[in-house]
Amino acid sequence: MFKQVIDLFELLDRPDASAAAIKAYLLDNGACDIETVTLTGKNGTTDHIKITIPGHSGRIKAGTSQTLGIIGRLGGLGARPKIIGFVSDGDGALAALSAAAKLSRMASLGDQLPGDIIITTHICPDAPTRSHDPVPLMGSPVSHEAINAVEIVPEMDAILSIDTTKGNSVINARGFAISPTVKEGYILKVSKTVLDVMSRVTGQLPQVFALSQQDITPYGNGLDHINSILQPAIMTSAPVIGLAITTEVAVAGCATGATQLIDVESAARFAVEVAKDYTAGACSFHDAEEFSRMVDMYGDMFRFQSENRIPVS
Numbered sequence: 001m002f003k004q005v006i007d008l009f010e011l012l013d014r015p016d017a018s019a020a021a022i023k024a025y026l027l028d029n030g031a032c033d034i035e036t037v038t039l040t041g042k043n044g045t046t047d048h049i050k051i052t053i054p055g056h057s058g059r060i061k062a063g064t065s066q067t068l069g070i071i072g073r074l075g076g077l078g079a080r081p082k083i084i085g086f087v088s089d090g091d092g093a094l095a096a097l098s099a100a101a102k103l104s105r106m107a108s109l110g111d112q113l114p115g116d117i118i119i120t121t122h123i124c125p126d127a128p129t130r131s132h133d134p135v136p137l138m139g140s141p142v143s144h145e146a147i148n149a150v151e152i153v154p155e156m157d158a159i160l161s162i163d164t165t166k167g168n169s170v171i172n173a174r175g176f177a178i179s180p181t182v183k184e185g186y187i188l189k190v191s192k193t194v195l196d197v198m199s200r201v202t203g204q205l206p207q208v209f210a211l212s213q214q215d216i217t218p219y220g221n222g223l224d225h226i227n228s229i230l231q232p233a234i235m236t237s238a239p240v241i242g243l244a245i246t247t248e249v250a251v252a253g254c255a256t257g258a259t260q261l262i263d264v265e266s267a268a269r270f271a272v273e274v275a276k277d278y279t280a281g282a283c284s285f286h287d288a289e290e291f292s293r294m295v296d297m298y299g300d301m302f303r304f305q306s307e308n309r310i311p312v313s
Helices: 002-012 019-029 088-108 144-151 192-202 261-279 288-298
Strands: 033-041 044-053 068-072 117-123 158-164 175-178 240-246
Touching: 002 019, 002 088, 002 261, 019 033, 019 044, 019 088, 033 144, 044 088, 044 144, 068 088, 068 261, 088 117, 088 158, 088 240, 088 261, 117 144, 158 261, 175 192, 175 261, 192 261, 240 261
Parallel strands: 068 117, 068 158, 158 240
Antiparallel strands: 033 044, 044 117, 175 240
């Protein structure tokens, strides 16, 4: 998938990066439906993009195969004019859009997946930065609530949330790692079938990063979060897995020259493989029966989610 990653990196690593340019590229190279909207906040604007790739037996075609959501999480692609260039924080968007490019290209050539795939992210080349320990993080031109409201849609039966996760001392390995599954305020066990996908993609033992209860609560509550990677989980009843692009040492989200295209390619390829297996019913994000028993035994955990939670359709 290096072609997709390099092509999209060139489109995103520029001061005039926009959803319109990404839309044109994707439509020229594949088969998908695309919606874009400009969001405006206190600190500027960002282009939101939603890419839908219908499956041959997905709900769009009145089928029963499940829909996977892939979300590229970030504050911004750049921090211009203060910082020139593509920042580390943009890796999540780059990986998600690369997966969209590959999946839409596959569909145009006749390799249509069973279920629908919905990819969302936003494109902002001039986002603000904010202080954080141990390294500065990228801010966002609009509120997390505004981004969540358009990134998470009811049709997503499960969500893979991709985010740069380098500014911490929790996961210290180059490449990418996944989180335990999060659903309705519960941190569940790690999906074995998703771990299997990771092992076959990387040819290595899988990497898993730890979560705290604070990490799955809404931003802005005064609690510490590893980053925004699990913020989609506060807005939906669908199971969510974080896909973290990681490093051995802490790297600031606003650092330029820190994007490892090899790692982004691996993460994007993993997302494509999860899409294949999940929509075919070959892998699952959680054990639905066990989760139901947990809720019966210990009650719901909705209090750790946003009040604006979106139920799965």
